[in-house]
Amino acid sequence: MSASFASALDAAREAAAAQHYPQGALYVVATPIGNLADITLRALHVLQMADTVACEDTRHTQALLRAYGIDKGSAQCLAVHQHNEAEAAQNVVLRLQQGQRVAYVSDAGTPGVSDPGARLVAAVQAAGLRAVPLPGASSVTTALSVAGAVAHGSEHGGFVFAGFLPTKNAERATAIAQQLAPEPRCVVLLEAPHRIGELAQALAVLGERPVTLARELTKQFEEVTTQPAHALQAWLEGSPQRSRGEFVVLLHPVAVTTDDGESLRVLRLLVQELPLKTAVRLAADITGAPRNQLYNTALAWKREDGAGDEPGDSDA
Missing domain, CATH: 3.40.1010.10 (Tetrapyrrole methylase, N-terminal domain)
Incomplete structure (x- = not known):
């Protein structure tokens, strides 16, 4: 002792x-x-x-x-x-x-x-x-407490615990596109060190969505960083130490557009006539609205309508 x-x-x-x-x-x-x-x-x-x-x-x-x-x-x-x-x-x-x-x-x-x-x-x-x-102690609440990722006082407050995603690339990509991308609340994931690089690469489709990586929590080499989703892999590759230890991964809440502005009007019209990926790209080009925001809004509409994602939609 x-x-x-x-x-x-x-x-x-x-x-x-x-x-x-x-x-x-x-x-x-x-x-x-x-x-x-x-x-x-x-x-x-x-x-x-x-x-x-x-x-x-x-x-x-x-x-x-x-x-x-x-x-x-x-x-x-x-x-x-x-x-x-x-x-x-x-x-x-x-x-x-x-x-x-x-x-x-x-x-x-x-x-x-x-x-x-x-x-x-x-x-x-x-x-x-x-x-x-x-x-x-809990790695989930420990990471949440220092990430600033739980929105309060809004309709998208709280968080969703998703745990470990599938290990196969295709299944992981599907989970990200169909479950995580359209989820407006904070999402908590867990990942092992030998798979964190693959997860970071897969999450890159979320673009500018902020993601917090928390590794080695409560230990001597504890590290917590928040990066845009597309920059996670580069950050991990910045030092061999950054891929060591168990990880808690927090997807920050999505800023979902709820007004009746021009970007939503254009997006609604395009989604009715075109594949989701194409509609989002054109709506962003026409209105100047953030593509990721439009993509997540369109996915939310499709879920409300009971329609699944179309092949390739995760490339938006």
């Missing part, structure tokens, strides 16, 4: 021990996403108290617990990950029915968001048992 956490364990017992922690309950515990100090006192107390710690990776979690001075034997750690979650959930349910307190942690952050845990919680609730949340 790091000596710096000895007082934290004492503080956790003093601050959290007086609360009620029912037996036969699953405690869903958020853990740090990089910086070990980002652990809550209540999380430390529950991890000490738990009869079983269910976790995405037992070796990773045992190392984390040892860093805090919490000793759990191999029999007290149970692997629950994406490949065995349904089967392992029944093991957890059995332990809960025996009156155990089970804490569940993913490798980092809040379980059940982009990490395993949702099926486990669903199985526990289906068995009539209780799941208790212990909030804490």
Whole structure:
């Protein structure tokens, strides 16, 4: 154990021990996403108290617990990950029915968001048992807090969590064109370092739309930058370090035109007669309105009308 956490364990017992922690309950515990100090006192107390710690990776979690001075034997750690979650959930349910307190942690952050845990919680609730949340670190909310990308006080406020996009190029391009481009709200994506270059290249079709890349959050080499979508690949290639670490990618809200101006009138007429890509290009040339803004507006119209995107529309 790091000596710096000895007082934290004492503080956790003093601050959290007086609360009620029912037996036969699953405690869903958020853990740090990089910086070990980002652990809550209540999380430390529950991890000490738990009869079983269910976790995405037992070796990773045992190392984390040892860093805090919490000793759990191999029999007290149970692997629950994406490949065995349904089967392992029944093991957890059995332990809960025996009156155990089970804490569940993913490798980092809040379980059940982009990490395993949702099926486990669903199985526990289906068995009539209780799941208790212990909030804490999350890469999603951490990145959102410093990106300035969530619009408030408008019809397009809030954000959409999309997680990981498909890994195949064609499927990823389709998701961007049909789901992300017309979405006016902030969109949150996650990406691994070995695929961030491919994602940046695919997002270039969004043109000037601001995109925030947040890498190595809470760690020593944390970096957060906001670039136009078309410039992401060049920024990544500016330094070998920039493609390392896990990424949170935030597409900023789209400025959707809602007035009855000349650009919308022209666009509406052209869209009725021409393919979307051609209509957008001509409307931008005629009126001087931003092409990306017109493109996203036209896509929104098509979605409202129940029509799908046309082949090649993502090239606008």
